[in-house]
Amino acid sequence: MKILYTFILSLFLCQVSQAQLPNLIPRPVSLKAGAPENRFSLTGSTSILISDTTLNKSSSYLAGFLQKYYNISPTTVSYSASENKTNVISLIRTASVSPNKDQYTLSVLKDGITISSSTNEGIFYGVQTLIQLLPLSAENPLSIPAVEISDYPRFSYRGMHLDVSRHFFDVAFIKQYIDYLALHKMNYFHWHLTDDHGWRIEIKKYPRLTEVGGWRDGSIIGLYPGTGNDHIRYGGFYTQEQIREIIKYAQDRYITIIPEIEMPAHSMAVLAAYPEFGTDPSKKYEVAQTWGIFNKFNNVLQPTEQTFSFLEDVLTEVMQLFPSPYIHIGGDEGSKIWWKQSALSQQIMKDNKLKDESALQSYFIHRIEKFVNSKGKNIIGWDEILDGGLAPNAIVMSWRGEKGGIAAAKQQHKVIMTPENMMYFNHSQFLKDDSLTAAKYLPLDIVYNYEPVAKELSPAEGKYVWGGQGNLWSEYITNPAKVNYMLFPRLDALSEVLWSPKESKNFTDFQRRLKTQFKRYDLMNINYSKRYLDQ
Ligand code: ACM
Numbered sequence: 001m002k003i004l005y006t007f008i009l010s011l012f013l014c015q016v017s018q019a020q021l022p023n024l025i026p027r028p029v030s031l032k033a034g035a036p037e038n039r040f041s042l043t044g045s046t047s048i049l050i051s052d053t054t055l056n057k058s059s060s061y062l063a064g065f066l067q068k069y070y071n072i073s074p075t076t077v078s079y080s081a082s083e084n085k086t087n088v089i090s091l092i093r094t095a096s097v098s099p100n101k102d103q104y105t106l107s108v109l110k111d112g113i114t115i116s117s118s119t120n121e122g123i124f125y126g127v128q129t130l131i132q133l134l135p136l137s138a139e140n141p142l143s144i145p146a147v148e149i150s151d152y153p154r155f156s157y158r159g160m161h162l163d164v165s166r167h168f169f170d171v172a173f174i175k176q177y178i179d180y181l182a183l184h185k186m187n188y189f190h191w192h193l194t195d196d197h198g199w200r201i202e203i204k205k206y207p208r209l210t211e212v213g214g215w216r217d218g219s220i221i222g223l224y225p226g227t228g229n230d231h232i233r234y235g236g237f238y239t240q241e242q243i244r245e246i247i248k249y250a251q252d253r254y255i256t257i258i259p260e261i262e263m264p265a266h267s268m269a270v271l272a273a274y275p276e277f278g279t280d281p282s283k284k285y286e287v288a289q290t291w292g293i294f295n296k297f298n299n300v301l302q303p304t305e306q307t308f309s310f311l312e313d314v315l316t317e318v319m320q321l322f323p324s325p326y327i328h329i330g331g332d333e334g335s336k337i338w339w340k341q342s343a344l345s346q347q348i349m350k351d352n353k354l355k356d357e358s359a360l361q362s363y364f365i366h367r368i369e370k371f372v373n374s375k376g377k378n379i380i381g382w383d384e385i386l387d388g389g390l391a392p393n394a395i396v397m398s399w400r401g402e403k404g405g406i407a408a409a410k411q412q413h414k415v416i417m418t419p420e421n422m423m424y425f426n427h428s429q430f431l432k433d434d435s436l437t438a439a440k441y442l443p444l445d446i447v448y449n450y451e452p453v454a455k456e457l458s459p460a461e462g463k464y465v466w467g468g469q470g471n472l473w474s475e476y477i478t479n480p481a482k483v484n485y486m487l488f489p490r491l492d493a494l495s496e497v498l499w500s501p502k503e504s505k506n507f508t509d510f511q512r513r514l515k516t517q518f519k520r521y522d523l524m525n526i527n528y529s530k531r532y533l534d535q
Contacts, residue, residue: 034146
């Protein structure tokens, strides 16, 4: 009886202490609650102290957030110049280097909040955690619970993708999307800028890419194969000036943007503008109006010298714009039938002693890799780039399950895991979803329980798993509210997969913390399915 009593009491105590801990996503490595009397009161007279001016990005982000959602405008001052060290939020870059460069500590006490790290990124992640400690409504003062946190990410690549070809999203929304990623401590934004349904990046040397390739004369209605065509002209693109503005916005949030320029397939928009790069120049190519189905339309580039010069020109402009050390060159779903049917493709294969079309795909990617490497950057490609032999420095994005990622890691290539059955957030999140969605099902718990390091990999091979990524393809995502709806809360689950220690994961506990996160989303006007509130 006594044992039973002790057991029940300890369960109760455990629950009490859990309930006192703030609900953070992703869950930090170590979180200890402080004494209730040590809560910090944030008011209009609180200042942010920074140990050096490179921390201005983090202090402006925090000040901007407080202004936007709580109508409080703290001033930022130099830590050493400030005589006052109470009622402050101190951002301190330390000299001591920790094994994980993104590590930070966050301490909340009555007199002040301190975030310290040896890197600016670490400080920024600490700021994101602090944001989650703020109250869920604009009170005055903002009462922040006393805590001691020490935290760092599990993976160094934490990515999220957005397809802006099937549907276009404007600059203001892309910035908002980047803020969503920042809030979840993600550090890579994979921007899918080109595809069959629209070319979305201005290239000065080839203006027809956006003049012609940026627009389609209609879109399929309903779920593929659809019930017709709306015949509404649809399109848009980003100027290079706008892209620079977005890159700067992302840099201020420690997010690297990886641009994707698709090749050799998914190139209908290119071919509508420049049919001479296609395998059938007599064909009247059009920007695609029906969603892409493998083998159904000829969207493949002809591997001629003229095409390679064109791609090198495009990539040169792209690499001049984007500081990212990585350029995604697509490589997926290139049907071999178009090269098989083209006498010129066959001749090129013969001239280069390529035994089949897989070898031609590999030849194509190797050439592009060599060019990109010559500019000091590396390529990332979808797992089809394994076909016919992997280019020497290529990074593989595994989407057709985990097989490609496993094979690449065994060949000692870095991999990003994004298997479609676990990481495609355009798939429906409920068995019967509220609006038109791709006809596949990806509930929250599957995302949450995904383990990026496949058990087929030895510990040494597992180190090649650089991280993971969620993908958002936009065939059925026509507006920003729908992006929100598909993204949240699967992005929360993903952030915990990529940031939190594997041993600490617990879906039930995640669901409990999510309830608080939803209230924060209400404050931030983020759209998510209210069905989660009943679960
Ligand atoms: C892909 O989903 N085709 C990468």
